[in-house]
Amino acid sequence: MYYDALKTFVTLVEVKNFTKTAETLRMSQPSVSLHIKNLEKEFQTKLFLRSPKLLKITPTGEILYDRAKQIITIYEQTKQDILEQHNSIKGELKIGASFTIGEYILPSLLFDLQKSYPELELHVVIGNTREIIQFVRLYQVDIGLIEGQTNEKELSVHAFMQDELFIVSSNNHKLACKDEVTVADLQNQAWITREVGSGTREYLNHVIRSNGLKVKSLLTISSNQGIKETLMNGMGLSLLSHSVIEKDVQHRNLSIIQLKNQSFTRTLSYVYSPIMQDKKNVRLFINALNNKWPYKAQSTK
Secondary structure, eight states, X not given: OOHHHHHHXXXXXXXXXXXXXXXXXXXXXXXXXXXXXXXHHHHTSOOEXXXXXXXXXXXXXXXXXXXXXXXXXXXXXXXXXXHHTTSSOOSEEEEEEEHHIIIIIHHHHHHHHHHHOTTOEEEEEEEOHHHHHHHHHTTSSSEEEESSOOOOTTSEEEEEEEEEEEEEEOTTSTTTTOSOBOGGGGTTEEEEEOOTTOHHHHHHHHHHHHTTOOEEEEEEOSOHHHHHHHHHTTOOEEEEEHHHHHHHHXXXXXXXXXXXXXXXXXXXXXXXXXXXXXXXXXHHHHHHHHHHSGGGOOOBO
C-alpha cells in the first residue's frame, strides 16, 4: 500500500522542500526521500527536477499529484465511513466558505451542529469564492459554500439561499439623505469593493456594467469589515450583502441607498466533488443547511 508514500509526495509538492515536508509529517528527511524514490520506481518516471535551489515537479509528477489527491481522499473517506458505521457522528468535516457566508451566515449553523453532534470536529476555511472552489477541487475541504458562480464541470453545485444586497454609504454621504436615488445619481461615484475572485466583487461588476455606470474611483479591500470601516469614515459607496450590513444599519453606523425600481438578489450555493456526496458527514451538513433555510432550498443547478 503506497498511501504513506503518496501522502509524502503530495505534501512535498505543496511545501516544495524536503526538510519542511519531513517536519510537517513528523518523519526523517531520509524517509521522505525514500518514499519519493519508491514512487519513482513504481511508476518508472521522474517526479521532480532537483537542484540546490530549486525543486520543480515534472509533467508526470503533475499527473500523479492530481491522482494522489483523489486516492488519499477516497482512502480517508473509506476510513471515515467505516468509523461512522457505529451510528455516531464522529470524525471531522472540513468546510470552505466565502467571506460573506463564513463570517455572517454560517456561524449560526455551526452552533447548531456543534450542539447536536459534539463529537463532530468542524474545521472552517474562509476565502473568496475563487479560492473556495479551488479548495473543493483539490479536496482540501469536503464541501464549499460560495456566493459567486463556477463553471467547474467536475463539481456539483446546488443553491441553498437567496441573498439580497444593498448599496450602502456613510450617514454623511450626499446620497444618504435622499429617500430614493436613480441610476443617474450613481454616475461618477467612488466605490469600495472586494478583491477580484470575490462573489461580491463579481456582482458589483455586473451592476456597474448592466447600468452603464461610470466609476470615479475604485478602492479594493479584501475584507468586508475593512470596507465597512472605510465607508464609516465617509469614503464612497459599496454593494454588500444584507447579512454583512444588518447590524451596522440598525446601529445607524451605515445608511442604505435606496435605488429606484431596482433590487439586487443573488443565489448562494454549496459545492462539492461527486466523490464526497456519499460521505456521511457531508450529507449531514447538507441536510442541516437545507433544514436551516427550508423555504430557500433550491433544486440542483
